Amino acid sequence: MAYNFTAIEKKWQQYWRENKTFAALEPADAGDMPKAYVLDMFPYPSGAGLHTGHVENYTATDIVARLMRMRGVNVLHPTGWDAFGLPAEQYAIKTNRHPREMLAGNIDNFRRQIQMLGMSYDWDREIDTTAPEYYKWTQWIFLQLFNSYFDPTDQKARPIEHLVNELFNENLVVAPDGEVKVNPVQEGMERISGEVRVERLWRELSADEQRDVIDGQRLAYMDEVPVNWCPGLGTVLANEEVIDGKSEVGGFPVERRPMRQWMLRITAYAERLIKDLELLEWPESLKDMQRNWIGKSVGAEVDFEIAPESIAAAGARGYAQDSEPQPPRVPRAAGEVDADDLVITVFTTRPDTLYGATYMVLAPEHPLVDRIASQPHRETIESYRKQVAGKSERDRMADTKEKTGAFTGAYAINPVNDERIPIYIADYVLMGYGTGAIMAVPAHDERDYAFATKFDLPIKPVVRPANGEAPQGRAFTDEGIAINSPLIDGLPTADAKDRITAALSREGNAYRSVNYKLRDWLFSRQRYWGEPFPILLDKNGNATAIAEGELPLALPQMEDFKPTGTPEPPLSKARDWIRVSRDGQEFTRETNTMPQWAGSCWYYLRFCDPKNDKWFCDPAKERYWMPVDLYVGGVEHAVLHLLYARFWHKVLFDLGHVSTPEPFLRLVNQGLILGEMEFHVFETEAGEPVSAADIRDMAEEATEQGISVYAFHKQTGARLKGRRVSEEDVEQTKQGFRLKANLEILADGRSFKMSKSRGNVANPDDLVRDYGADALRLYVMYMGPLEAQKPWNTRDIIGMVRFLNAVWRNLVGEEEEEDRGPGFGVRGPGEGDGGASPSSPDTGNPIPDTRSSPDTRHPKPETRITGSPIPDALDRMMNRTIKKVGEDTAALRFNTAIAELIKLNNEMTRLAEIPRDLAETFTLMLAPYAPHAAEEIWARLGHTKTLARRPWPEYDPAKLAESTLELPVQVNGKLRDKITVPADADEATILQAAQSAPGVQQWVAGKEFKKRLYVPKKLVNFVVG
RNA sequence: GGCCUCGUGGCGGAAUUGGCAGACGCAGUGGAUUCAAAAUCCACCGCCCUCACGGGCGUAUCGGUUCGACUCCGAUCGAGGCCACCA
Secondary structure, eight states, X not given: OOSOHHHHHHHHHHHHHHHTTTOOOOGGGOTTOOEEXXXXXXXXXXXXXXXXXXXXXXXXXHHHHHHHHHTTOEEEOOOEEOOOSHHHHHHHHHHTOOHHHHHHHHHHHHHHHHHHTTOOOOGGGOEETTSHHHHHHHHHHHHHHHTEEEETTTTEEEEHHHHHHHHHTTSEEEOTTSOEEEOHHHHOOOOOOSSOOOOBOGGGSOHHHHHHHHHTTBSEEEEXXXXXXXXXXXXXXXXXXXXXXXXXXXXXXXXXXXXXXXXXXXXXXXXXXXXXXXXXXXXXXXXXXXXXXXXXXXXXXXXXXXXHHHHHHHTGGGGGTTSSOOOOOOOOOTTSOOTTOOEEEEEESOGGGGGGOOEEEEOTTOXXXXXXXXXXXXXXXXXXXXXXXXXXXXXXXXXXXXXXXXXXXXXXXOTTTOOEXXXXXXXXXXXXXXXXXXXXXXXXXXXXHXXXXXXXXXXXXXXXXXXXXXXXXSOOOSOOEEOSOXXXXXXXXXXXXXXXXXXXXXXXXXXXXXXXXXXXXXXXXXXXXXXXXXXXXXXXXXXXXXXGGGOSOOOOOOSOOOOOSSSSOGGGGOHHHHEEEETTEEEEEOOOBOOTHHHHTTHHHHTTSXXXXXXXXXXXXXXXXXXXXXXXXXXXXXXXXXXXXXXXHHHHHHTTSOSOSOSBSBEEXXXXXXXXXXXXXXEOTTSXXXXXXXXXXXXXXXXXXXXXXXXXXXXXXXXXXXXXXOHHHHHHHHBTTTTTTTHXXXXXXXXXXXXXXXXXXXXXXHHHHHXXXXXXXXHHHHSSOTTSOEXXXXXXXXXXXXXXXXXXXXHTOOOOOSOOOSSOOOOOSSSOGGGOOSSSOOOSOOOOOOSOOOOTTSOOOOOOEEOSOOOHHHHHHHHHHHHHHHHHHHTTOHHHHHHHHHHHHHHHHHOSSEEHHHHHHHHHHHTTTSHHHHHHHHHHTTOOSOSTTSOOOOOOGGGTSOSEXXXXXXXXXXXXXXXXXXXTOOHHHHHHHHHTOHHHHXXXXXXXXXXXXXXXXXXXXXXXX
């Protein structure tokens, strides 16, 4: 090694830490500096330590942060620990330790590793989501949600008191289902679908009813809902945490069961969460993922009346006793539909296919089923319902091809043509989406088609393709032209939808409707390691917030924190903790805890003011730093963290606690780093397949022991040195000769995700030890575009080590002595100080001189740094490099920026003398990428303070242009020659020169010029024929 | 099945607005240096034909637009990601 990176890196890490080199300035101290908030997705401090994905993520933002500081920007670049949640707790249980104690060690290890990589974080802002000083405010924000509701008129959250006032003043009324709506007296009559229901005024409600109405409107509310219960983890999970019917953490099976749980009303924000994506500089693909997850569908709700004889046959209302309590029946107002009519409301995105509706399907759990199922069918209906309820999520998904269901015996009336159509129940209709009921149009929906085929129901086409034939044997689901539909015949689908919706809504049978796939966020977990809810429950299970002054509500220290295996959370075992009396009333504490995502929903706000114990974040500081200007992290958070955080942020925005509608302005996903290539298509002499690892081992053995090894590609025949394998190659290979070096040529390799089980994990500790942090940083950034998925290849790091060594040799000099003390080589005592620029003083403290003692045994090293001016050609190259590196770095194109630095350094290697100006400019440009080496070289160039805030080099636009141009000359689009012309030559001159170029002559001689094309500063093209 | 992204040398990748395909690094080959090795330096390094000069082909495949296509359009094949009975 030409220089001792281990000692240099340690030295500078210590210097930065002691001098707080990267501390962000408080807004009051920043003057007119621009600000930038550069954020990583902070790590979950697992026991495994940093992986290469972390290194990629944090190096990228570190480079940007360092560049910006050099450009005079006040940069906030913090980190911390997202330490609550399932993985830590699972691991703690497995290893029989307490999560807190276990995490303390993990966090220390993460901090050490991050510092070892030279990340320029402001360590005074480190936060830990499990610290009471932090989760105090997580709980506080939860109380904001609890104490707010969503005002549908203004589409924003408001304090719950506002709702109470509106109800009290009778601007709002309560519908029988408990929903709140605008008082119809003030809006004229509203259409009422389904049940005949009459709204009630606030004063007509009992105190308990009033309480239920209010609780039912909160953004954080409790509800009995079918949830994802995971017996393996002993907790419920959010939809987002369930993958293919199994838990994301641990991969345990998940089943649906109804439980009373805390929910957050994220659905109220569905529209704004879609709309405001437009404000964001995010990758389009990620925006698409969020849009798809929210899943907006525009369509219509349509009412189907149930045929009167079906109601009579079912005995109508008498049968509903054992189902959920029905809303109170109330006398109907004049002019409304007959109370004895029952109506099924469906949601459809294709109202234009209404004439093709040949049957209906209700979700098995639909409350109307009890009221319409006629006697002879009740038994099959009940047994089908039982069968569905017993199915696990996974079974249900596995069965999507084969449709199942049962006939209710009832019929409905199609409102467009008064046809009687049968009503079925089937589990392909979901209670949780739309109205839990559909009109089935088998001719134009694949699921309906499959069901109709199985149950032998009529299939009636009502749309034909605009051109071509309708497909046979399956549904035609595209848009087209309406047929067999008297009201809309001949209309294209879009117009047909409008027309039929308008027609039906005049009769009160339909109206436009929007549906979302997004469900409310299941927010409680039956786990120990999370934030306790700041909630007390009375003996009826009603929730009351604890006073803000009582926050934080500390998580009780428990020896036995394991899940109970039942829905009863572990905190219920903390007997003393759960019992509370207030004002002579007995309460119990809520024993569920918040999910893993809670702490990360707002941590970026805390970084603006991490030590404030009066407020979650000082408003002035929040206004200064927010929004986050650059947020980098893995795509795995596309629909979890990033959706939840946006939701919380919007609530805080509505309530006036934050100043921006969105938290993360610009977001970049770093691509996954795959493991090293794996080779697996070889055969041994005996014809057995062997892996690459086997071959490597064999090759090593071969060289050591002279055993013959031989391998070739199974399908294609192996290629060596870019040629087909010859007899000679096989002979060489048999002797183990160069086999190792040519492995990849032999291989049909593939890369896989890094994983312990594959044993292809690259460990940052080993890499830093062997190659240094700077080389690792360079390699990880040089692998390819930040966003791209790339295979790891430890072999390639050597290129970056060579680059740094060459830089060192160019700018510092050759080391003469092999064994040096800690520190690094030597520097001549007299050289250097002339370059320190007086115009912009260094900030920070002087660098401690940790160089080896001035030791006269070492001869003065050769140095090629001189004070002579830069020659023109070199000056142009330097200026172009400044431009390119600056632009590429700012645009996160780190790989090409590094390539430019390497090119300039290669040029310096060829120089006999290196002008000081070039040396310093180069060092400054290197600094964001290889900060330790750059600082050390900077010091050895004679500077006494850190370069962290030295101005980034400026280029001189006048020096970018060459005085002559080299232009390619094409004939009929093929390159035939190149000409060199003065940069200011006019078109006629250039065309003349091009035409007489030797390589062009033979192609144009005797031919007619059809066109002479000159693209300024690009090329010349002659079209001849 | 739906939506999205992507197919360039032996490998990672570059080509920023439609204008010299393969920058830069790795691997490889030849040479210099060395007692030797490591390290370093110089040269070569897409495929085919040719002693050479030179020529032909070439960015998954097929077709289109254009003076000109890795880049734009259409189809096909292949890889990856996300969602997945959402009416």
